[in-house]
Amino acid sequence: MAKIFLDGKPVEVAEGTTVFKAAQQAGIAIPHFCYHPAFVPEGSCRLCLVEIEGSPKLELSCSTVVREGMKVSTQSPTVREARRGVLEFILAEHPLDCPICDKAGECKLQDYYQDYGLTESVFREFKEKREKKVRIGDKLILDRERCVLCTRCVRFLAEITKTHELGLFERGIHAEIGGYENEPVRNGYSGNLVDLCPVGAITDTDFRFKTRPWFLTKGESICPLCSRGCNIYIDYHPGFPRVPGSAKVYRIRPRTNDAVNGPWICDHGRYGFIDLQQKNRCQTLVWNKGERTAEWSWDKVLITIGERVKALRENGKTNRISLILTTWLTNEELFLIKKIFKDGLGVRNVFFADPAPGPEDGFLLRSERTPNRRGAREMGFDLKAPDLNALVPDTDILFIFGPHFAGISHDGAWKPALEKIPVKILVTSHLNELASTADFVLPAAFLAEKNGTLTNADGRVQKIAAIARACFDIRPESQILLDLAREIRLDDSYFGALSAPEAVHHELVKEIPFFGALP
Amino acid sequence: MSREFTADLKKRIEEITARYPSRQAALLPVLHLVQGETGFLSAEEERAVASILGLPPIKVREVVTFYTMFTRKPLGRFHLQVCSNLSCSLAAGERILRHLQAKLGIGVGETTPDGKYTLTEVECLGACEQAPCMMVNFDYHGNLDPEKVERIMEELK
Ligand code: SF4
Ligand code: SF4
Ligand code: FES
Ligand code: FES
Numbered sequence: 001m002a003k004i005f006l007d008g009k010p011v012e013v014a015e016g017t018t019v020f021k022a023a024q025q026a027g028i029a030i031p032h033f034c035y036h037p038a039f040v041p042e043g044s045c046r047l048c049l050v051e052i053e054g055s056p057k058l059e060l061s062c063s064t065v066v067r068e069g070m071k072v073s074t075q076s077p078t079v080r081e082a083r084r085g086v087l088e089f090i091l092a093e094h095p096l097d098c099p100i101c102d103k104a105g106e107c108k109l110q111d112y113y114q115d116y117g118l119t120e121s122v123f124r125e126f127k128e129k130r131e132k133k134v135r136i137g138d139k140l141i142l143d144r145e146r147c148v149l150c151t152r153c154v155r156f157l158a159e160i161t162k163t164h165e166l167g168l169f170e171r172g173i174h175a176e177i178g179g180y181e182n183e184p185v186r187n188g189y190s191g192n193l194v195d196l197c198p199v200g201a202i203t204d205t206d207f208r209f210k211t212r213p214w215f216l217t218k219g220e221s222i223c224p225l226c227s228r229g230c231n232i233y234i235d236y237h238p239g240f241p242r243v244p245g246s247a248k249v250y251r252i253r254p255r256t257n258d259a260v261n262g263p264w265i266c267d268h269g270r271y272g273f274i275d276l277q278q279k280n281r282c283q284t285l286v287w288n289k290g291e292r293t294a295e296w297s298w299d300k301v302l303i304t305i306g307e308r309v310k311a312l313r314e315n316g317k318t319n320r321i322s323l324i325l326t327t328w329l330t331n332e333e334l335f336l337i338k339k340i341f342k343d344g345l346g347v348r349n350v351f352f353a354d355p356a357p358g359p360e361d362g363f364l365l366r367s368e369r370t371p372n373r374r375g376a377r378e379m380g381f382d383l384k385a386p387d388l389n390a391l392v393p394d395t396d397i398l399f400i401f402g403p404h405f406a407g408i409s410h411d412g413a414w415k416p417a418l419e420k421i422p423v424k425i426l427v428t429s430h431l432n433e434l435a436s437t438a439d440f441v442l443p444a445a446f447l448a449e450k451n452g453t454l455t456n457a458d459g460r461v462q463k464i465a466a467i468a469r470a471c472f473d474i475r476p477e478s479q480i481l482l483d484l485a486r487e488i489r490l491d492d493s494y495f496g497a498l499s500a501p502e503a504v505h506h507e508l509v510k511e512i513p514f515f516g517a518l519p
Numbered sequence: 520m521s522r523e524f525t526a527d528l529k530k531r532i533e534e535i536t537a538r539y540p541s542r543q544a545a546l547l548p549v550l551h552l553v554q555g556e557t558g559f560l561s562a563e564e565e566r567a568v569a570s571i572l573g574l575p576p577i578k579v580r581e582v583v584t585f586y587t588m589f590t591r592k593p594l595g596r597f598h599l600q601v602c603s604n605l606s607c608s609l610a611a612g613e614r615i616l617r618h619l620q621a622k623l624g625i626g627v628g629e630t631t632p633d634g635k636y637t638l639t640e641v642e643c644l645g646a647c648e649q650a651p652c653m654m655v656n657f658d659y660h661g662n663l664d665p666e667k668v669e670r671i672m673e674e675l676k
Contacts, residue, residue: 164575169584172604172642180577181562 004070019061019072020048028074031083031112033150033198035062038263039159045150047112049082050074058082080116087117093127093173095145103200105213109148128173136166136178137185139205139271140193144176147201153177153193160264161363163187177201188361191270192263195253206271207251211237216250219467222454223252223269224328224447225276227368229456230254230261230269234448236468249277249448249468260460266365268358277446277468282403282431284473286441298475298483301440306487308397308423313345313488322349322395324386326402327372328429329477330452331461331515332504334372334379336481341399344490349394351386352376353405366457371447375455378514388417397423400438401477403430427477443474450476451501453515461515478504524567528556532571542572546582550589559590587641595630595637597675601653604643612651616640618665622672 001012004019006026013022018041023030033045041063049058053071058079061072073079090109098104130144154166154177165185169178179185185193194204216235223230233255239247252273254265287296287304312318323341325334341347360367376383386408391398398421408414418424418437426438429446447454448468453461466476485495498504509516524532531552536545549568554560560568560583562576569576583589587600601607601616616638620626623636630637646652649661660671 158575164577167577167581169581171585180575180580 002066002068002070004066004068004072006072007074013066015066017066019050019052019059019064019066019070022066023050023061023072023074030061030074031108031116032062033108033148034152036152036155036196039152039155042151042155045148046086047083049079049086051076051079083112083116084119087113088119088121090148091117091119091121092123093145094148095127095132095143097146100209101146101200102203102208103146103197103213107200108198130176134178135184136202137190137193139267140185140190141203141205141208142177143201143203146199147177148199149175149177150198151177152196152198153202156193156196157185157187160192161187161189188266188268188365189264189363191267192254192265195263204251206274211250218253219448219465220255221448221464221467222371222456222462223265223273224371224454225269225272225369226266226364226366227371227373227457228261228364228366229371229454229460229462230265230364231257231462232265232269232273234273234467238468247468249274260456260458260462261364264364266361266363268365273448276430277448280430280432281446282428282435282441282443282474284441285443286435288436288439288441296440298473301442302480302483302487305423305425305440306484309345309484309488312396317396318345319348320394320396321345321347322351322391322398323347324351324353324398324400324405325376325381326404327352327354327370327376327383328402328404328447329372329376330447330450330454330464331372331375331379332452332508333477333481334376334381335504335508335511336478336485336498337401338379338381340481340485340490340495344485349391350381351391352381352383353386353400353402353408354383355404356407368457371454371456374457374459375453375461375515378455378459379512386414388414392417392420395421397421398425400424400426400434401428401444403428403432403434406432406434427480429474442480444480445474445476449474450478452476452478453505455515459514524553524571528553529571536572543574546572546574546579547586550579550583554589559593561591587639592628593630595635597635598637598639598656599653600639600641600644600655602642602644602646602651603640604647606643606647606650607652610650612663614665615651615653615663615668618668622668 002015003010003012004022006023006028011022011026013025020030020035030048032048034042035048043060043063048061050061051073052059132143132145134142136142151168154168157163157165165179165183166177169176193202215237217238218233218235221232221234223232233253234249235251236249237247252270254261254263256263285296285298285301287294312320355369357367358369373383386405415437424438425440426434427442427444429444435441447464450466453463455461482495482499498507532549535548536542539545553564553568557564565579565583566576569579583591599619602612619638623631623638625631625638627638627640644652644654646659646661651663652659652661
């Protein structure tokens with residue numbers, strides 16, 4: 001340990017810590033562009049200057065290592081003056097198009113100008129004109145006028161993805177970021193460049209000009225597109241009162257968790273999430289009666305389904321109920337299914353239909369393209385794929401959760417098979433061909449729209465919360481399941497107590513302590 | 520496309536890399552060598568050097584564009600490099616550049632049609648005490664004004 005003095009305050013930090021990190025640990029923020037915790041310090045932006053007693057000039061806090069007894073001043077007039085000067089140089093060449101810049105509102109240059117700049121420009125010459133719309137990737141646009149040349153983008157591609165698509169060419173006033181012979185950024189993590197860029201120089205075509213950051217609310221969640229379970233922020237517009245459907249998710253950003261995803265997420269998750277949240281959503285409750293299709297109310301549908309289940313129960317034939325589940329379901333929902341169907345009704349025919357696995361990329365993206373297979377396994381489910389031959393003859397009522405059953409065979413063999421089953425109930429957040437074959441279609445919540453936990457492949461149990469509702473008449477599966485339990489009068493005292501939020505999770509942890517490890 | 524260097528050039532590159540703790544560290548001398556052989560460094564040469572030294576081509580491009588001694592286009596017989604950095608600009612270096620542009624009838628980065636002169640604008644030449652200054656091939660010329668430039672140009676003929 002080394003003892004240093006930060007603005008007069010004694011602080012103990014580990015040997016080898018940089019002054020910047022020591023300050024951060026002590027809660028002192030030092031402005032910076034080029035420093036990023038995931039990369040080797042570069043020391044090019046000169047904004048992190050601090051005064052160190054005994055040193056003839058200001059030093060870069062990002063790359064200066066602490067020495068025993070060091071006296072550092074992060075806010076002295078000299079330091080503030082130096083930062084003001086650095087900012088003035090950057091702004092002399094900055095287009096100041098904040099009114100149309102996506103980054104405005106969360107831009108480091110704006111923040112630091114507010115804290116340290118506040119200068120009148122003395123620059124009377126014309127500013128350099130540079131390209132403002134260079135397509136550097138599938139979804140990436142580079143604005144060379146806004147770039148502050150911190151090279152975070154270059155270093156991300158050199159140190160993290162090791163794909164080296166961008167470089168810093170030329171020098172002095174001609175310096176610019178670019179691709180080799182204009183080859184685009186092409187790797188599964190390109191979206192991180194947008195989050196990484198401290199200013200609005202790299203923007204995302206999906207987000208460009210769509211909204212302003214200050215209109216957005218951020219919710220904490222977990223990416224459901226693979227079993228890594230990356231921690232994310234969902235940035236959404238909460239919508240306007242009295243304008244139905246005006247809430248909308250605008251973007252997904254990584255939420256740093258060093259034990260899971262570090263500060264990154266992959267493009268498959270980032271862009272796939274918004275597609276899933278917004279496209280092909282199941283929004284209406286439907287009862288397909290032969291040729292006719294009727295929209296029905298939740299109460300009536302639950303009573304009808306409850307009657308069918310009760311009829312089987314009276315004849316002691318609840319083993320003729322079968323389930324096709326998905327690991328889009330949370331731990332709590334899977335637990336309720338286990339309690340109601342397996343333990344309560346003695347259902348034995350349980351299958352899982354999940355999104356098809358994909359290639360692993362050796363970094364974050366895993367081959368299981370669904371968030372909770374580990375959770376289902378820990379719950380004691382056998383994750384076998386649906387076997388139509390075993391299913392059809394033994395089934396009077398089939399509950400299908402999720403839309404993925406339609407993907408189990410490409411020849412559509414499931415269709416005629418399903419038709420032989422008397423009652424098919426589909427509980428799904430997304431629509432596909434399955435919906436026309438089911439007798440009841442119950443619109444369910446997508447992962448970002450319900451509370452619960454998911455277990456990633458490494459066994460981390462992580463929370464998701466009901467954040468943005470894309471559509472209206474949907475219900476979380478947990479509610480549907482509890483309503484059903486009540487409808488068929490299954491152990492009222494037990495299930496009745498589970499409607500309080502968190503109650504299912506408590507019950508789950510009591511029964512299977514594995515799930516208690518909430519980080 | 521990557522080009523094949525001659526066996527002799529490859530051998531000389533290997534001689535250079537052998538002197539450095541890592542192959543990548545030999546980038547500058549290897550680029551000098553290759554440019555000396557081929558006259559300029561096109562994408563083909565950059566890629567070939569990159570693969571020989573085990574570097575991504577973009578690293579080679581960064582270095583080639585950073586240093587004014589390297590060129591990505593064929594140069595004229597006389598390479599006029601006028602400094603446009605701070606000291607020279609304060610001493611009206613821009614006037615020198617404009618004078619040469621008008622005299623040669625070419626823009627910055629261009630070569631006269633007869634292949635004789637190439638005019639480029641460079642960052643600090645490290646000779647601020649003689650500002651404004653320029654380099655012609657490997658020679659420094661300082662304390663310039665249009666008349667002195669005229670005299671230098673006379674001598675180049
Ligand atoms: S584009 Fe952004 S991240 Fe890249 S160097 Fe410029 S400012 Fe930095
Ligand atoms: S690695 Fe997996 S969990 Fe992480 S963002 Fe990508 S798809 Fe989502
Ligand atoms: S953060 Fe230290 S120089 Fe940029
Ligand atoms: S500024 Fe021209 S030589 Fe230094």
